[in-house]
Amino acid sequence: MAETFKCPSCSAPLEFEGRPMQKCRFCGSNVIVPASVVQGSPHFGGVGNLDFGDLSALKGKALKIAEIQNLLRNGRKIEAIKVFRETFGTGLKEAKDAVDAMERGQGFDLSGMQVVTQTSATHFSSNAQNLETAKKIGYTVGGSILGTFLIVALLIVGVIALAFYLISRTINNVIDKPNVTRTTPSTPPKNSPVPPVSLTQQLLKFGGEGTGAGKFKDNRTVAVDQDGRIYSADYSGGRIQVFDAAGNFQTQITTDTTRTVDALAVDRKGNLFVLQGYDVYRVAAATGETLGKYRVDSASGMALGLDGKLYVATRYDGITVLNGDGTKVRTMPLGKDLNIDQIEKIAIDGTGSLFLIDRQNSAVFKLSPEGRLLTRFGGKERRADDSRTRDQFDTPPMSIAVDSRGRVYVSQLSRISVFDGDGRFLNDFSVNQVFGMAFNDSDEMFVAARPYVIKYKLNF
Numbered sequence: 001m002a003e004t005f006k007c008p009s010c011s012a013p014l015e016f017e018g019r020p021m022q023k024c025r026f027c028g029s030n031v032i033v034p035a036s037v038v039q040g041s042p043h044f045g046g047v048g049n050l051d052f053g054d055l056s057a058l059k060g061k062a063l064k065i066a067e068i069q070n071l072l073r074n075g076r077k078i079e080a081i082k083v084f085r086e087t088f089g090t091g092l093k094e095a096k097d098a099v100d101a102m103e104r105g106q107g108f109d110l111s112g113m114q115v116v117t118q119t120s121a122t123h124f125s126s127n128a129q130n131l132e133t134a135k136k137i138g139y140t141v142g143g144s145i146l147g148t149f150l151i152v153a154l155l156i157v158g159v160i161a162l163a164f165y166l167i168s169r170t171i172n173n174v175i176d177k178p179n180v181t182r183t184t185p186s187t188p189p190k191n192s193p194v195p196p197v198s199l200t201q202q203l204l205k206f207g208g209e210g211t212g213a214g215k216f217k218d219n220r221t222v223a224v225d226q227d228g229r230i231y232s233a234d235y236s237g238g239r240i241q242v243f244d245a246a247g248n249f250q251t252q253i254t255t256d257t258t259r260t261v262d263a264l265a266v267d268r269k270g271n272l273f274v275l276q277g278y279d280v281y282r283v284a285a286a287t288g289e290t291l292g293k294y295r296v297d298s299a300s301g302m303a304l305g306l307d308g309k310l311y312v313a314t315r316y317d318g319i320t321v322l323n324g325d326g327t328k329v330r331t332m333p334l335g336k337d338l339n340i341d342q343i344e345k346i347a348i349d350g351t352g353s354l355f356l357i358d359r360q361n362s363a364v365f366k367l368s369p370e371g372r373l374l375t376r377f378g379g380k381e382r383r384a385d386d387s388r389t390r391d392q393f394d395t396p397p398m399s400i401a402v403d404s405r406g407r408v409y410v411s412q413l414s415r416i417s418v419f420d421g422d423g424r425f426l427n428d429f430s431v432n433q434v435f436g437m438a439f440n441d442s443d444e445m446f447v448a449a450r451p452y453v454i455k456y457k458l459n460f
Contacts (some may be wrong), residue, residue, distance in 0.1 A: 204455035206247035214249035216451040220435035223264040253288040301345040313346040377423030391425035401437040
């Protein structure tokens with residue numbers, strides 16, 4: 001598995017691409033890769049695999065920053081600003097802001113500053129006007145800029161030294177052990193292939209096209225209670241059907257027939273919550289009696305926490321938290337700096353961390369229980385050949401669920417992608433028209449795959 005680290009600008013998980021500096025495919029920032037990631041990667045054993053760019057320019061900038069810091073220590077701030085402008089080609093204000101940050105011991109963002117490497121300066125020296133077209137390289141930097149440059153420089157020296165050491169040790173081993181006996185692994189019999197292990201095993205399937213008992217027209221939601229009863233609703237018509245653990249039809253509950261059913265959830269006290277439009281209905285699961293109706297403007301999804309509270313996501317305003325009886329506990333506004341365009345679905349894990357689907361960006365955002373961004377993953381960016389990596393989404397995500405191990409499942413109609421709690425891709429498997437997902441206490445998965453409900457055992 002590729003080494004990963006978080007983008008210091010947007011907190012998205014990035015895979016190490018074999019270079020000490022690379023571009024974040026989520027926010028577009030150019031990021032300096034942590035030294036620990038570079039050292040721990042398979043690329044570390046071969047210097048030729050690492051692209052360090054113009055090393056002379058890197059060394060020169062590090063020395064210039066050291067000179068600037070020395071000027072600051074000696075109280076020569078105006079000279080420090082002048083050196084900064086000459087080094088990075090910035091305006092007076094940008095240089096002053098950066099030097100002020102250095103004086104306070106803070107990091108700063110070099111994105112957008114013009115940096116001319118030794119190679120590019122030579123290329124354009126014949127025409128002074130072309131210096132304006134010299135390549136701009138942005139660095140997203142945290143902490144001490146000088147420390148970052150020195151770490152990269154030391155890392156380069158270490159890589160080269162390690163490469164020479166490994167090469168010499170390999171040569172010595174060959175010379176000292178010329179008579180090593182090599183054994184050829186035995187070939188397994190051709191008639192005994194190892195059967196592939198399926199990621200999923202279908203345990204139950206029921207439903208089918210229709211309007212009678214146990215049939216669906218367009219079911220897109222599913223929920224399971226602590227006793228194994230299964231609930232699934234047609235998208236329109238307010239028709240919710242209840243089944244026992246074996247998939248046998250038990251009864252039907254009808255709510256608002258004029259609005260779509262957007263989400264279902266059932267708690268351990270026998271309350272069935274139904275999201276229709278901007279209203280959350282609380283229904284007695286045993287009798288179908290409506291016990292309450294609660295208005296949440298712009299509601300788009302909901303999920304139950306282990307604390308029994310109901311977390312209702314709104315498309316643009318954040319998250320509203322309700323008690324089981326519908327009383328409002330609090331609201332969690334989401335800052336504009338999160339860059340979430342439109343929340344569609346929500347899930348919550350056992351620690352209280354929230355997972356939100358942003359369909360506009362085809363991404364998943366993980367928030368702390370207080371609403372602070374922890375990471376984001378997924379996305380819809382394409383490669384140069386118009387393909388996508390497996391950790392991205394083929395189509396806008398339809399639903400999201402979390403199992404008891406904290407693994408996150410995201411459905412995209414014909415595929416379910418699985419991530420760990422930090423957003424690292426684990427696996428995926430094919431499905432057919434899956435909209436809603438739910439788990440029971442045994443981590444068996446139930447999906448609303450119109451016009452069926454399917455129960456899976458997961459073998460991973």
